[in-house]
Amino acid sequence: MEVSRKMVNLLGGGGGGGGVGDLNLKETELCLGLPGGGSSEVAETLRATGKRGFSETVDLKLNLQTEESAPLDLKEVPVKNGPKEKNLLSAADSAKDPAKPPAKAQVVGWPPVRSYRKNMMAQKSSKDESPIDQKLSTASAAAFVKVSMDGAPYLRKVDLKMYNSYDQLSDALGKMFSSFTMGNYGAQGMIDFMNESKLMDLLNSSEYVPTYEDKDGDWMLVGDVPWEMFVESCKRLRIMKGSEAIGLAPRAMEKCKSRS
Amino acid sequence: MGDNHHPLAEMAEEDGDHQPLRGSDPPDQVLDTVLETVLQFLTCRQDRNSASLVCQSWHRAEALTRSELFIGNCYAVSPARATARFPRVESIYIKGRPRFADFNLMPRNWGAHFRPWVSAMSRAYPWLEKVYLKRMSLTNDDLALLADSFRQFKELELVFCEGFGTKGLSEIASKCRQLRVLDLSDTEVIDDAMDWISSFPEGETPLESLTFDCVECEINFEALEGLVARSPSLKKLRLNRYVSIRQLYQLLIKAPQLTHLGTGSFSQSENIQHLDDNQDLDYHSAFAACKSLVCLSGFKEVMPEYLPSIYPVCANLTSLNFSYTNINPQQFRSVIVHCHKLQNLWLLDTVCDEGLQAVAASCKDLRELRVFPVHPDEDIEGPVSEVGLQAISEGCRKLQSILYFCQRMTNEAVIAMSRNCPDLVVFRLCIMGRHQPDHVTRKPMDEGFGAIVKNCRKLTRLAVSGLLTDKAFSYIGQYGKLVRTLSVAFAGDSDMGLRYVLEGCPRLQKLEIRDSPFGDEALWAGAHRYYNMRFLWMSSCRVSRLGCQEIARSMPHLVVELLRYEEEDAPFVEEDNNNFSVLYMYRSLEQTRNDAPESVTIL
Numbered sequence: 008m009e010v011s012r013k014m015v016n017l018l019g020g021g022g023g024g025g026g027v028g029d030l031n032l033k034e035t036e037l038c039l040g041l042p043g044g045g046s047s048e049v050a051e052t053l054r055a056t057g058k059r060g061f062s063e064t065v066d067l068k069l070n071l072q073t074e075e076s077a078p079l080d081l082k083e084v085p086v087k088n089g090p091k092e093k094n095l096l097s098a099a100d101s102a103k104d105p106a107k108p109p110a111k112a113q114v115v116g117w118p119p120v121r122s123y124r125k126n127m128m129a130q131k132s133s134k135d136e137s138p139i140d141q142k143l144s145t146a147s148a149a150a151f152v153k154v155s156m157d158g159a160p161y162l163r164k165v166d167l168k169m170y171n172s173y174d175q176l177s178d179a180l181g182k183m184f185s186s187f188t189m190g191n192y193g194a195q196g197m198i199d200f201m202n203e204s205k206l207m208d209l210l211n212s213s214e215y216v217p218t219y220e221d222k223d224g225d226w227m228l229v230g231d232v233p234w235e236m237f238v239e240s241c242k243r244l245r246i247m248k249g250s251e252a253i254g255l256a257p258r259a260m261e262k263c264k265s266r267s
Numbered sequence: 268m269g270d271n272h273h274p275l276a277e278m279a280e281e282d283g284d285h286q287p288l289r290g291s292d293p294p295d296q297v298l299d300t301v302l303e304t305v306l307q308f309l310t311c312r313q314d315r316n317s318a319s320l321v322c323q324s325w326h327r328a329e330a331l332t333r334s335e336l337f338i339g340n341c342y343a344v345s346p347a348r349a350t351a352r353f354p355r356v357e358s359i360y361i362k363g364r365p366r367f368a369d370f371n372l373m374p375r376n377w378g379a380h381f382r383p384w385v386s387a388m389s390r391a392y393p394w395l396e397k398v399y400l401k402r403m404s405l406t407n408d409d410l411a412l413l414a415d416s417f418r419q420f421k422e423l424e425l426v427f428c429e430g431f432g433t434k435g436l437s438e439i440a441s442k443c444r445q446l447r448v449l450d451l452s453d454t455e456v457i458d459d460a461m462d463w464i465s466s467f468p469e470g471e472t473p474l475e476s477l478t479f480d481c482v483e484c485e486i487n488f489e490a491l492e493g494l495v496a497r498s499p500s501l502k503k504l505r506l507n508r509y510v511s512i513r514q515l516y517q518l519l520i521k522a523p524q525l526t527h528l529g530t531g532s533f534s535q536s537e538n539i540q541h542l543d544d545n546q547d548l549d550y551h552s553a554f555a556a557c558k559s560l561v562c563l564s565g566f567k568e569v570m571p572e573y574l575p576s577i578y579p580v581c582a583n584l585t586s587l588n589f590s591y592t593n594i595n596p597q598q599f600r601s602v603i604v605h606c607h608k609l610q611n612l613w614l615l616d617t618v619c620d621e622g623l624q625a626v627a628a629s630c631k632d633l634r635e636l637r638v639f640p641v642h643p644d645e646d647i648e649g650p651v652s653e654v655g656l657q658a659i660s661e662g663c664r665k666l667q668s669i670l671y672f673c674q675r676m677t678n679e680a681v682i683a684m685s686r687n688c689p690d691l692v693v694f695r696l697c698i699m700g701r702h703q704p705d706h707v708t709r710k711p712m713d714e715g716f717g718a719i720v721k722n723c724r725k726l727t728r729l730a731v732s733g734l735l736t737d738k739a740f741s742y743i744g745q746y747g748k749l750v751r752t753l754s755v756a757f758a759g760d761s762d763m764g765l766r767y768v769l770e771g772c773p774r775l776q777k778l779e780i781r782d783s784p785f786g787d788e789a790l791w792a793g794a795h796r797y798y799n800m801r802f803l804w805m806s807s808c809r810v811s812r813l814g815c816q817e818i819a820r821s822m823p824h825l826v827v828e829l830l831r832y833e834e835e836d837a838p839f840v841e842e843d844n845n846n847f848s849v850l851y852m853y854r855s856l857e858q859t860r861n862d863a864p865e866s867v868t869i870l
Contacts (some may be wrong), residue, residue: 061615073584077363114701115370115371118640118697119367120643124590124643127591160374161376
């Protein structure tokens with residue numbers, strides 16, 4: 008949050024109270040920060056015009072998350088119930104107590120419905136509107152992209168349309184790949200993107216950086232463009248080592264420099 | 268045990284050169300020719316396997332005349348060995364990963380690569396016409412090699428496969444000039460941004476079947492339209508959800524000869540380019556013109572108000588796949604009442620018990636039913652239950668195969684089905700809540716499944732669920748004498764459960780178990796079976812690494828793989844020497860494979 012406020016100040020304090028015109032301008036500006044998803048949630052307004060540190064997208068939160076929001080990987084349909092724990096191994100133990108199965112625990116691959124089918128159903132439950140609404144609702148087809156992480160034995164897929172911001176995506180990716188990453192991003196976990204040396208540190212380190220391939224086939228750092236634009240243009244995601252992403256960063260730095 | 272023909276001996280026979288036994292007659296050329304001519308007519312592979320064991324000359328003649336090769340496990344035999352024994356194969360069927368891989372229980376890069384097979388075949392079978400792959404990984408390069416190697420290639424069917432993209436499809440489309448069948452089912456296709464539909468050559472094509480309903484990328488509709496128009500033999504067309512209902516209409520009027528149709532989205536397209544979208548086309552007539560249509564699927568984003576357009580074809584339908592079709596009981600009923608000839612029906616449980624009652628009333632000829640959950644969760648109220656199952660059992664007496672997902676079930680309904688549907692060959696019941704007892708009596712589901720194995724004398728495939736004690740397994744071992752495939756999850760009390768099955772089911776080929784309390788003792792008890800089985804899968808059970816090592820050591824032709832599955836927050840809560848989640852073992856004639864990833868340990 009510190010960084011975003013700093014950014015806002017740098018811009019002359021547009022802030023959440025800025026006029027509509029203001030907002031739009033910043034929305035479409037090429038900048039390093041994350042203008043936010045254009046969401047109208049109150050919580051987001053502070054971020055809507057401010058820019059957040061690049062590392063917010065990068066910061067794949069690695070700690071075990073006991074969950075508040077709906078599970079974000081593709082195996083499950085979002086469930087409204089409480090905390091879930093991934094639990095591969097203790098199911099056999101629960102057999103001893105038939106009266107009380109671990110009701111809230113979720114298990115890999117159970118029920119045995121294939122991912123493709125689950126994904127199709129997940130889309131449908133968000134489409135439980137009347138046919139008229141279906142017609143009017145904007146392209147609500149899913150935007151599935153493959154996500155690979157260097158060093159992980161298998162790829163995942165995410166539906167970008169399920170998220171409204173880089174934040175949410177970053178959370179989801181963090182959960183998906185937490186067992187493969189190592190990592191802390193420095194004390195506060197925030198990097199001032201304007202600070203070239205810190206960015207370079209990040210990119211030179213063994214930390215992980217999300218990148219994506221856009222419609223033109225170019226590999227870009229995640230976080231440059233407004234969220235919707237990103238969703239439209241992103242074809243696949245790759246979480247690569249910071250040191251490998253270094254070739255992508257200068258482009259981003261250029262844009263930022265030219266702005267200020 | 269009882270089997271005289273040890274299957275490994277059979278497979279090993281062709282190893283090396285065959286030397287005729289001293290004292291036997293020299294090969295009789297005439298006899299061999301007659302033998303080959305006769306054996307050519309033997310199509311069933313079990314019969315062929317038996318024939319090959321009669322004597323050397325039968326073995327040789329059978330090998331020379333086998334034109335369809337079935338490889339049930341791509342690692343059981345190497346491409347080199349297979350192509351050496353069978354030199355004249357025209358069509359090949361290869362299965363790779365075990366079924367539980369579909370549920371994310373295996374690392375993606377586990378194996379089952381098509382590459383070594385297509386390489387070997389490109390040299391050994393230049394006349395190859397047909398390739399059918401199930402759960403294999405293949406790349407664009409593999410498809411390119413296939414397209415380049417086989418001049419007469421005619422049929423490609425990929426089921427549950429992945430690893431390639433539209434570039435690979437484009438190779439097939441453009442180079443296989445005799446292509447009749449290109450069927451992709453439940454297969455992941457990477458969007459390489461390649462317009463593969465346009466890659467089909469100009470002019471009339473021999474295409475008979477084109478299935479791409481699982482392909483999750485846009486296609487060039489104009490090119491597709493043109494392709495359909497110049498494919499007069501086209502009988503099967505299954506579109507993906509990027510084809511709108513308007514576009515479907517345009518295709519239907521060009522191809523009324525279709526017998527199998529996958530309708531795509533069955534809704535309006537999202538980009539409102541057609542200003543006259545409000546003006547509905549005469550879908551009803553378009554369907555009515557399809558007098559040969561017997562199989563319907565798709566409806567992936569169905570707009571229910573368009574469903575009545577399919578009424579004209581319902582009376583002839585033998586197969587209907589509504590498993591992606593989110594419609595309510597009333598909408599469903601108005602369709603199903605017309606479908607009197609239906610034999611195969613796949614549904615979403617949104618049709619509720621009511622919908623199943625409608626099926627029971629209308630579809631007296633039903634052979635196969637699958638009911639999938641729209642919400643595959645454990646803790647919710649489900650729309651289908653024992654009521655639906657009971658209704659089906661009473662109305663559809665000819666039922667042979669059922670897959671039923673539900674949240675609640677009773678022994679009574681399962682017993683009823685076992686009595687009403689004695690022809691059942693496949694019974695797969697998935698009560699989604701783990702360890703769920705009979706909903707009414709709160710007892711285990713032992714008696715229900717027991718009745719199934721006892722009363723359904725033809726049963727070969729069984730999947731159990733719900734709260735089950737060892738008793739259920741004792742029933743299976745006692746009565747399930749024809750069972751070939753058994754799926755177990757979250758069931759049983761002790762090693763005895765697994766022992767009952769391994770000791771009691773002589774035909775067991777594929778055993779997949781997860782999260783059940785079976786350990787090393789049970790594993791050992793089945794040692795005499797493993798060479799006669801295709802595979803054994805045990806994940807999150809109580810087998811130890813030591814136990815697996817013992818098996819591996821004493822059975823050299825058994826490949827014992829231990830897979831580590833690392834999931835996000837999975838706590839590893841086992842003893843030191845148990846660093847694996849999955850035991851997957853299978854018989855094989857080959858040495859350890861060298862394409863396994865790091866997360867796999869082969870003992």
